[in-house]
Amino acid sequence: MSTAPNKQPGDPETTGHEWDGIEEFNNPLPRWWLWTFYLTIIWGIGYTIAYPAWPLIQEATPGLLGYSTRAEVAEEISRVEAANADIESRLASIELTEISADPELQQYAVNAGAAVFRSWCSQCHGSGAAGVQAAGYPNLLDDDWLWGGDIEAIHYTIAHGIRNTEDFDARFSEMPAFGDILSEEEIAQVVAYVQQISGQEADATLVSAGAEIYLDNCASCHGDNGEGIRDLGAPNLTDAIWLYGGDAEALTYQIVNARNGVMPPWTNRLSEAEIRAVATYVHGLGGGETLEE
Amino acid sequence: MSSTDTEDPKLYAAREPVFPRRVSGAFRTFKWWFMGLALGIYYITPWIRWDRGPNLPDQAVLVDLAHRRFFFFMVEIWPHEFYFVAGLLIMAGLGLFLFTSALGRVWCGYACPQTVWTDLFILVERWVEGDRNARVRLWKSKWDFRKWRLRLTKWAIWLLIAVATGGAWVFYFTDAPTLLVDLLTFSAHPVAYTTIAILTATTFLFGGFFREQICIYACPWPRIQAAMMDEDTITVGYRDWRGEPRGKHRKGEGAEALGDCIDCMACVNVCPMGIDIRDGQQLACITCALCIDACDDVMEKIGKPRGLIDYMALSDEVRERGGKKPLSIWTHILRPRTMLYTSLYTIVGIGLVVALFLRQEIDVTVEPVRNPTFVTLSDGSVRNTYNLRLRNLTLEDRRFHLSLTSDALLRIDLEGTDELVVDVPANQMVQQRVYVIAPPRSEAATASLTDLRLWVEDLESTDRAYRDTVFNGRDQ
Numbered sequence: 001m002s003t004a005p006n007k008q009p010g011d012p013e014t015t016g017h018e019w020d021g022i023e024e025f026n027n028p029l030p031r032w033w034l035w036t037f038y039l040t041i042i043w044g045i046g047y048t049i050a051y052p053a054w055p056l057i058q059e060a061t062p063g064l065l066g067y068s069t070r071a072e073v074a075e076e077i078s079r080v081e082a083a084n085a086d087i088e089s090r091l092a093s094i095e096l097t098e099i100s101a102d103p104e105l106q107q108y109a110v111n112a113g114a115a116v117f118r119s120w121c122s123q124c125h126g127s128g129a130a131g132v133q134a135a136g137y138p139n140l141l142d143d144d145w146l147w148g149g150d151i152e153a154i155h156y157t158i159a160h161g162i163r164n165t166e167d168f169d170a171r172f173s174e175m176p177a178f179g180d181i182l183s184e185e186e187i188a189q190v191v192a193y194v195q196q197i198s199g200q201e202a203d204a205t206l207v208s209a210g211a212e213i214y215l216d217n218c219a220s221c222h223g224d225n226g227e228g229i230r231d232l233g234a235p236n237l238t239d240a241i242w243l244y245g246g247d248a249e250a251l252t253y254q255i256v257n258a259r260n261g262v263m264p265p266w267t268n269r270l271s272e273a274e275i276r277a278v279a280t281y282v283h284g285l286g287g288g289e290t291l292e293e
Numbered sequence: 294m295s296s297t298d299t300e301d302p303k304l305y306a307a308r309e310p311v312f313p314r315r316v317s318g319a320f321r322t323f324k325w326w327f328m329g330l331a332l333g334i335y336y337i338t339p340w341i342r343w344d345r346g347p348n349l350p351d352q353a354v355l356v357d358l359a360h361r362r363f364f365f366f367m368v369e370i371w372p373h374e375f376y377f378v379a380g381l382l383i384m385a386g387l388g389l390f391l392f393t394s395a396l397g398r399v400w401c402g403y404a405c406p407q408t409v410w411t412d413l414f415i416l417v418e419r420w421v422e423g424d425r426n427a428r429v430r431l432w433k434s435k436w437d438f439r440k441w442r443l444r445l446t447k448w449a450i451w452l453l454i455a456v457a458t459g460g461a462w463v464f465y466f467t468d469a470p471t472l473l474v475d476l477l478t479f480s481a482h483p484v485a486y487t488t489i490a491i492l493t494a495t496t497f498l499f500g501g502f503f504r505e506q507i508c509i510y511a512c513p514w515p516r517i518q519a520a521m522m523d524e525d526t527i528t529v530g531y532r533d534w535r536g537e538p539r540g541k542h543r544k545g546e547g548a549e550a551l552g553d554c555i556d557c558m559a560c561v562n563v564c565p566m567g568i569d570i571r572d573g574q575q576l577a578c579i580t581c582a583l584c585i586d587a588c589d590d591v592m593e594k595i596g597k598p599r600g601l602i603d604y605m606a607l608s609d610e611v612r613e614r615g616g617k618k619p620l621s622i623w624t625h626i627l628r629p630r631t632m633l634y635t636s637l638y639t640i641v642g643i644g645l646v647v648a649l650f651l652r653q654e655i656d657v658t659v660e661p662v663r664n665p666t667f668v669t670l671s672d673g674s675v676r677n678t679y680n681l682r683l684r685n686l687t688l689e690d691r692r693f694h695l696s697l698t699s700d701a702l703l704r705i706d707l708e709g710t711d712e713l714v715v716d717v718p719a720n721q722m723v724q725q726r727v728y729v730i731a732p733p734r735s736e737a738a739t740a741s742l743t744d745l746r747l748w749v750e751d752l753e754s755t756d757r758a759y760r761d762t763v764f765n766g767r768d769q
Contacts, residue, residue, distance in 0.1 A: 027306075028303045028304055028305050028306035029304060029305050029306070030305070030306060030307075030308055030506060030510060031305040031306060031307050031308075032308065032506075033305075033510065034305050100709065106709075126664075126665075127664060128662070128664030128665050130664065130665035130668070139668065141665070141668045141676075141678075142668050142669060142670055142671065142676075143670050143671055144670075144671045199673070236671065239671035239672065239673075240669055240670070240671055240672065240673035240733070241669060241670070241671050284708055284709060284726070286668065286676065286678060286708065286726070286728060
């Protein structure tokens with residue numbers, strides 16, 4: 001040890017570590033560095049007194065300054081809400097059809113609506129609003145609407161919901177389960193007929209009988225030509241879009257069991273401005289219809 | 294074993310105060326000029342005006358965090374062009390590699406803010422308290438009225454410099470004249486005051502009190518730069534084969550046996566790091582070259598050639614010991630390593646400049662919506678959605694016409710309008726939902742992927758830009 005050729009009198013001790021003949025001086029630490037270290041300890045203790053720190057059974061010590069991240073978030077939220085109060089009240093009071101004429105309001109409604117949609121609607125309709133066919137959650141991107149696709153119809157559906165028991169103004173209709181009403185053969189015939197009017201290949205021998213059954217049992221809601229009636233929420237059966245699926249199996253299942261989807265009302269959970277915002281957002285996803293004067 | 298070995302080594306030591314003596318010479322003169330230049334650039338830059346027209350800041354260099362823009366004279370960088378900043382950082386890194394491998398720690402010795410401001414603070418110190426000997430005496434003297442007066446004067450001037458330093462920093466982030474008025478009327482944002490306070494404190498403490506300790510204990514560069522130097526690097530060194538054995542030259546005492554070093558301690562006394570360069574290469578040496586000036590001065594006085602302490606390459610030691618001349622500086626500097634750094638530096642630099650000039654004035658990004666990949670419409674046609682971000686980098690409102698070209702039969706449609714025109718106001722970005730529709734049972738509707746090209750055309754100038762993307766059919 002300490003045989004380094006460069007070692008001179010007055011050099012500090014070495015640590016005894018050696019790598020390829022290179023040794024390490026054991027220099028003393030600067031004293032102010034030590035004081036800085038003590039200072040950080042004092043600072044650390046002071047910090048735990050001033051700020052929430054020590055975990056107790058129920059909650060942590062609150063700290064003398066009364067700081068809390070939740071309070072900070074709440075403050076931030078109320079600041080943003082105050083900043084948006086004007087445009088929110090404008091959104092809540094303007095005619096629904098006028099929103100799109102005001103670019104600033106439209107932009108705000110689309111962005112705010114997208115946020116509302118992700119929080120409240122995406123659980124059923126999906127984050128991309130494409131719905132879930134297997135579960136009967138409608139696709140909101142296409143140009144087919146069960147209860148209407150203009151801004152006012154969308155707004156009404158969101159506000160009051162569908163087939164719920166909470167809102168007396170909810171949209172309501174019910175398809176009966178034909179499993180007890182029609183025979184299996186009759187159901188197969190009407191399935192063939194529906195396939196034919198929607199442009200699919202169908203067993204021609206069944207179709208003509210199916211047409212008769214359709215007129216007797218289905219036309220009152222789905223219309224004589226199968227194009228549906230929006231006031232009743234009865235889907236158009238002639239187009240390429242299906243709520244529960246359009247093949248023979250899915251059609252048979254629906255006619256036998258008659259699933260009826262439910263949507264909650266949102267007036268009790270969302271503000272009018274939020275409902276209008278999400279209506280504007282959904283209207284702008286690609287299928288929005290213009291209101292007939 | 295001697296008794297000192299059994300004693301516990303001291304764990305902590307007080308700082309040895311450093312009192313650098315005034316020195317004059319070629320390097321000191323260069324350092325004064327460079328210091329003036331560096332400080333000048335730092336303090337004056339935010340005040341340079343640059344007319345960009347209405348609605349845009351007229352400050353030549355501005356980091357506009359609120360609007361997420363970086364202005365640098367005629368260049369304006371948007372957040373999506375951050376790669377320019379990344380490129381500049383890469384160039385700064387390569388520049389450091391190049392200079393360190395060629396010239397050692399020149400950054401530390403001349404350009405580092407710690408060096409520049411410490412130099413300035415020492416200048417103030419010398420002006421108030423006198424040169425080295427006077428300062429040593431003052432340090433040792435009692436705290437009487439005179440000492441308090443000198444110390445307080447010095448600290449007050451340091452504080453003014455520190456406030457100006459912290460103050461200049463915030464001007465880079467907002468309009469300087471406006472902010473200056475706000476600062477003086479106490480109506481500026483608290484962030485501005487906090488920033489100034491922090492930078493004032495660090496400047497005051499680092500420049501006035503910590504000085505060489507920042508370089509020795511806090512800064513990572515000395516460790517990193519040591520790894521970038523090699524034996525051909527030009528650095529400050531002591532020709533011990535010429536200087537040793539050192540000793541005072543006294544008449545008639547056999548000065549012939551001694552080297553050129555007369556052990557006058559001039560090199561140690563001028564050193565701002567408080568080290569002895571004659572001990573060899575060391576971590577604490579920032580290669581400020583002041584010892585060269587000091588030694589050259591002494592050599593001239595005793596009638597010896599200059600350069601006992603000098604910029605030199607360590608590989609020349611063997612040659613010089615053998616009585617040969619050292620290689621020329623350029624032989625040392627021009628070697629594969631530095632040439633590699635230079636070419637990398639140049640390539641990145643040219644790449645950035647080219648990218649800057651090739652930047653399109655129509656800036657568009659196409660983000661295909663993949664949730665869901667496609668939508669079936671009631672007539673059986675298949676629709677894809679694309680989110681377009683259109684940026685107008687010019688100062689005039691522009692109207693863009695959108696269209697598409699594809700081998701397949703596809704139709705384009707825009708959300709919220711029956712036209713295929715998007716208005717983008719000056720210096721803004723607009724998002725537009727674009728639909729591309731394939732007819733029922735068409736090739737594109739049934740296939741997996743179909744290529745298409747979206748065109749954006751400025752109706753006024755007929756500038757065009759396109760983006761290639763794909764259309765998703767039913768076969769997923």
